[in-house]
Amino acid sequence: MGWVAAGDGYEVALVEGRVTARSTAGRSAGRQLKTLPKAVREHPETDRLRRFAEWLDRHAASCREQVDAWMVSSLPVPTGLLARVWPDEAWQAALRDLVVVGDGEDEVGFLRDATPDGELRLVDLDGETVRISPAVVTLPHPVLLDDLDELREFAAELGVVQGVDQIHRATWLRPAELPEKDTEVKEFAGGRFPSRFRLAARATSLGYKVSGGYATTRVRDGGRTVEPAVWIGEPYWDGDSETGALCWRDAEGRQLALREVGPVAWSEGMRMAAALHAGRTVEEGKNA
Structure with missing residues (x-):
């Protein structure tokens, strides 16, 4: 987003989610200011940018919540939908580097790109780029991933940072043997x-x-x-x-x-x- 005029001698813009001002006159022209002058703080353009920044924060949170819901329940997600939302930076930040599973055993990897024609590009455990275009994919809950330990190791090698907590999400496996009539777990009771x-x-x-x-x-x-x-x-x-x-x-x-x-x-x-x-x-x- 570009710089917009905010009174005589100043411009404002969103820089890393924060309203920032710069001078347009004098020897300091073009220099970003550490704080907003009073005249700029009270300018309508500044208020408009603040409200826009708040909306962007809410939108990003909404995207993360939706992707988290897909992942937690391992819901099938249309590939075309991922392609449509991918250009949006907030959606891309929530989706990028999540483990995606397609139709076949080889269609598993970290999501790196979604093209307008519905093709997904993944990086698999061999470090190879895989292109898939099934009708739907899943973003599996980590407890369902057979190769979770390998995925975690490979993610560390790649420097993967997921916007939605998937492969590093804390998981618990249900014990194989449980009393037939038990209905409660008290391991974390008493806090x-x-x-x-x-x-x-x-x-x-x-x-x-x-x-x-x-x-x-x-x-x-x-x-x-x-x-x-x-x-x-x-x-x-x-x-x-x-x-x-x-x-x-x-x-x-x-x-x-x-x-x-x-x-x-x-x-x-x-x-x-x-x-x-x-x-x-x-x-x-x-x-x-």
Whole structure:
């Protein structure tokens, strides 16, 4: 975006997401200023750019949220859609270097480009550029990637930084042997917080929903919607609070046996419980 006039002797522009001014007169003409002069701060063009910058931030966040939703639930995404949104810098930042899976076993790699005619260009584990153009692709949840360790090593070699947390996302594998009737996991229960409000605030700051006495998220796993839920205390409790057990519920609200929970729902539920527990009050000193 170019420079626009903002009063006599100044121009403004968005530089790295921030409104910046430069002088257009005198010996300092063309030099960017460290701060905005008062006349520039109050100019309508400055206000317009600020509001535009805020919109760009919201748009970028929306793109990341949508791509994260596709990835967490491993939803099929039309290749043509990726081609259409790719020119948008916010979409490209969210999508670039995500692991994409096409139709065949060899159609796996880090997404590097999407052309207007619907062709995707990937870098595979051999470092080769692969061109694919299936009708749909998936951005798999990392727990479903057989070559996750290799992908992580190769990503480190390439210096890959993903805009959406995929291959370095914390994952948990469901144990192979589980008691038949168990419906709860208590591994991350007992994390104490000074108030129920603080615990609920941590949940919402991490992007989770607070409903009743639970922090919840929704995951599509194996064709069905599953809701992991962690007990965080009664809504109007004004004393200290602590994280409770983790359970999983189906679309009708029925609590699932642990054996019924799929790999993605298990991993995302454990991730939520661990993230809430990590914010607990940690006692210090010899009596901790």
